[in-house]
Amino acid sequence: MKKPSLPLEVPTTRKDPHSGYTLHGRRFDDPYAWLERLDDAETRNWIAAQEAAARAVLDEVPGRDRLRTAVTRSSRHTRLSPPVPAGPHGHEFFWQADADDEKLALMLRRGKDAPAETVLDPNTWESDRALVFAEPSPDGALVAFGKAVGGTHDAVIHLLDVASGRLLPERPRGTGHSSVAWRPDSSGFFYTACPEPGEVPAGEEAYWHAVYEHRIGAGTPARRVFGDDREKDYWCSVRVSECGRFAVLYTWDYVHANSVHLLRLADDALIPVAPGMRSLNQVQVIGDSLLVRTDLDAPRGRLCVAPLTEPTKWRTLIPESTDLLQTVAGVGGRLYAVYSHAASHRVRVHAEDGTYLRDLALPTLGSVNRNEGEGTVSGVSGTWHGDEVYVSFTSYVQPPSLYRYDYAADRLSPYHVPDVGLDVSAYATDQVWYESPDGTRVSMFVIHRKDLPRDGHRPVRLCGYGGFNIPMEPRYSAVNAAWLELGGVLAFANVRGGGEYGRTWHEAALKTQRQNAFDDYIAAARRLVSAGWTTPSKLASRGNSNGGLLVAVAAMQAPEAFGAVYCRVPVLDMLQFPKFSHLGSATVEYGSPDDPVEGAYLAGYSPYHNVRPDRRYPVMAFVPALNDRNAPPYDPLKMVALLQAEGGPGGPYLLLPLRASGHGGGTTMKALIEQDVDELSFYCWALGLTPPSPDEAEAEAEAAAGAGAGAATECAD
Numbered sequence: 001m002k003k004p005s006l007p008l009e010v011p012t013t014r015k016d017p018h019s020g021y022t023l024h025g026r027r028f029d030d031p032y033a034w035l036e037r038l039d040d041a042e043t044r045n046w047i048a049a050q051e052a053a054a055r056a057v058l059d060e061v062p063g064r065d066r067l068r069t070a071v072t073r074s075s076r077h078t079r080l081s082p083p084v085p086a087g088p089h090g091h092e093f094f095w096q097a098d099a100d101d102e103k104l105a106l107m108l109r110r111g112k113d114a115p116a117e118t119v120l121d122p123n124t125w126e127s128d129r130a131l132v133f134a135e136p137s138p139d140g141a142l143v144a145f146g147k148a149v150g151g152t153h154d155a156v157i158h159l160l161d162v163a164s165g166r167l168l169p170e171r172p173r174g175t176g177h178s179s180v181a182w183r184p185d186s187s188g189f190f191y192t193a194c195p196e197p198g199e200v201p202a203g204e205e206a207y208w209h210a211v212y213e214h215r216i217g218a219g220t221p222a223r224r225v226f227g228d229d230r231e232k233d234y235w236c237s238v239r240v241s242e243c244g245r246f247a248v249l250y251t252w253d254y255v256h257a258n259s260v261h262l263l264r265l266a267d268d269a270l271i272p273v274a275p276g277m278r279s280l281n282q283v284q285v286i287g288d289s290l291l292v293r294t295d296l297d298a299p300r301g302r303l304c305v306a307p308l309t310e311p312t313k314w315r316t317l318i319p320e321s322t323d324l325l326q327t328v329a330g331v332g333g334r335l336y337a338v339y340s341h342a343a344s345h346r347v348r349v350h351a352e353d354g355t356y357l358r359d360l361a362l363p364t365l366g367s368v369n370r371n372e373g374e375g376t377v378s379g380v381s382g383t384w385h386g387d388e389v390y391v392s393f394t395s396y397v398q399p400p401s402l403y404r405y406d407y408a409a410d411r412l413s414p415y416h417v418p419d420v421g422l423d424v425s426a427y428a429t430d431q432v433w434y435e436s437p438d439g440t441r442v443s444m445f446v447i448h449r450k451d452l453p454r455d456g457h458r459p460v461r462l463c464g465y466g467g468f469n470i471p472m473e474p475r476y477s478a479v480n481a482a483w484l485e486l487g488g489v490l491a492f493a494n495v496r497g498g499g500e501y502g503r504t505w506h507e508a509a510l511k512t513q514r515q516n517a518f519d520d521y522i523a524a525a526r527r528l529v530s531a532g533w534t535t536p537s538k539l540a541s542r543g544n545s546n547g548g549l550l551v552a553v554a555a556m557q558a559p560e561a562f563g564a565v566y567c568r569v570p571v572l573d574m575l576q577f578p579k580f581s582h583l584g585s586a587t588v589e590y591g592s593p594d595d596p597v598e599g600a601y602l603a604g605y606s607p608y609h610n611v612r613p614d615r616r617y618p619v620m621a622f623v624p625a626l627n628d629r630n631a632p633p634y635d636p637l638k639m640v641a642l643l644q645a646e647g648g649p650g651g652p653y654l655l656l657p658l659r660a661s662g663h664g665g666g667t668t669m670k671a672l673i674e675q676d677v678d679e680l681s682f683y684c685w686a687l688g689l690t691p692p693s694p695d696e697a698e699a700e701a702e703a704a705a706g707a708g709a710g711a712a713t714e715c716a717d
Helices: 041-058 064-075 478-485 503-507 515-530 546-557 584-590 596-605 635-646 669-687 694-706
Strands: 020-023 026-029 091-097 105-110 116-120 129-136 142-149 156-161 175-182 188-194 210-215 223-227 235-240 246-253 257-264 269-279 281-286 289-294 302-307 315-318 324-331 334-341 344-350 356-360 370-372 375-377 389-393 401-406 411-416 427-435 441-449 460-463 489-493 539-544 564-568 619-623 653-655
Touching: 041 635, 041 653, 041 669, 064 478, 064 669, 091 116, 091 129, 105 129, 116 129, 116 142, 129 175, 142 175, 156 175, 188 235, 210 235, 223 235, 223 246, 223 257, 246 269, 246 281, 257 281, 269 281, 269 289, 281 324, 289 324, 302 324, 324 375, 427 515, 441 478, 441 515, 460 515, 478 489, 478 669, 489 515, 515 539, 515 546, 539 546, 539 669, 546 564, 546 596, 564 669, 619 635, 619 669, 635 653
Parallel strands: 175 235, 460 489, 460 539, 539 564, 564 619, 619 653
Antiparallel strands: 020 026, 091 105, 105 116, 129 142, 142 156, 175 188, 188 210, 210 223, 235 246, 246 257, 257 269, 281 289, 289 302, 302 315, 324 334, 334 344, 344 356, 370 375, 389 401, 401 411, 427 441, 441 489
8 A cells, every 4th residue: 555645753662561350360451541541641642642643744734725615515505493382372493503603502482483593502602512312391491402512422401491592500410410301380390410519439430321301490409210220321311291191210230231120200109111131122102002113023123002901001103114213203193103124214104003104205315303312212203193293314415304294195395405415316325235255144334426436446445333232324424425425435234233134233343253243344344356346456445333333343454455544532442441431331232341251352352452563553543532421531542552562564553642522523613624634635635645636536426427337226125
């Protein structure tokens, strides 16, 4: 591979030869453990020097300004949410941001034709302050909103009086507030939080998640109404039913299973619905019945119904099918079932008794649902007794959009479809299937300009995730759109461990089966080369969070398959991840280093423990968020230090730290744009690319079209 044209002058790193530990009778050196002390002056100086080295090359990449222009055009567009009715006379709240806004604001419209009024505008706050959530009270008089600093973690609930714009002085107890659900009379709300400092043993402040209730104006601390007193790793979420009679309480064992109870608001009776941690369940109260979407005895999901008088007596309403049933939403008197069909979404409409009525035709191949910390959320919204049905939609080339669905006319009408300057008709999304080394068939999306020739030299950006039951589905992002406009190809591999094909697919890469995910991903890279899209020297591998672990392991195991690796907010030291306060419960996914069998398996692929000086690793960038709450921010520091010292003839290796960003990214659009520009600059530097000017890009497109580059594409089975 051609080396990057600009030098990378990195500082030397102090190595502590005595640092390490013994696990299951084996000695593991940890010479850069001192970098875990992020607040030490030595560590801060080291980070600053590494960042300066990275900036020296990325800031000087030819065409960087053109990259910023492309990303800005793809990012700066209007954003709008479905309306949320609250209060009298048709009042409704909604989220909105104009193209020039840095953050989404909460708005109010006092009737269908009334002008929009600003309720909460975080654009007026300090740049590192984020409005994480905002829930209006049913009477529309108050808003409970979460405000966080430097990301979306550790939000604190505040209360706003809508009429006066005044903040109320009361503060709910606990830390890390989330999942707000109001009582129907607006007298108070339920929320989830971790305990106050001092309420649990030192070191356990990030555990013992529970549901609390805060009463407005009561002057007394919020009461704890629900939580597990035996398992500190479980976390909770809460919703209040549309009818206002119940709070639906969830306890989660990460994303592997949950239990569900109802809290009857009239008398605080706790009613079990799915009391055992045996499955993933979603519950909706409709009339005197419960709808339960579950994967119990149905790895691809089914819909059950139960009477409120016997809530654990489930009867199948929509049986398991060949597709994955992700969500069911009762809206407008009908059931909207959203399925994942080969990792993209289909919507089927059923009557209340489960009778199939029709499919809802979506604009193209794309996604309706979204995955959040509280499971998969349906992209079909509205109320059971209401007339309006809203459908969210996005694809690799269409930004998040909102449609209205008219059932009587069977028509999906645009409500808000942003313009990002991307000609959707100019791009194709193909789905290919390939074999992993054990013979398993794996799907992959390949997105490219239709006139782009397969000449074996296209720059390709391959992404994967492969864990925690989270699927890689068609979703828009500004950096993806910019990459396509610059002539690149996108690829997304649906490797095992993800949620694309149900519980069985997820469990196929759990714990001591994790190698399946790595094998699937490496095979995807090789398939892109054999299919004539690219060469390894033009193939960039990109992963975020668990996907960062995926791409790092793939680079350690098959360095010759990749030209560059962009590893963002990863876990890289698999023998010590449980000591990070927010990752202790992830042993249910990865396995435990304390277990002799699982510990040995983790050591076998842990990136930090498998750097070999005789291998030529690709150019790599590691991107930690220094205030991360989900992944150890020091893991990338240690990995870069180790690679720079012992990574052999490969590299170079960059550290690109994010500050005031959190696990999910910056708090302003400007910050997110600069992160994307850095990422694209890294690809250009590492792969030897120069961003084309607009005229050059147009000329290339015309030349490709003139050459008749209409290569046949492969489609899903």
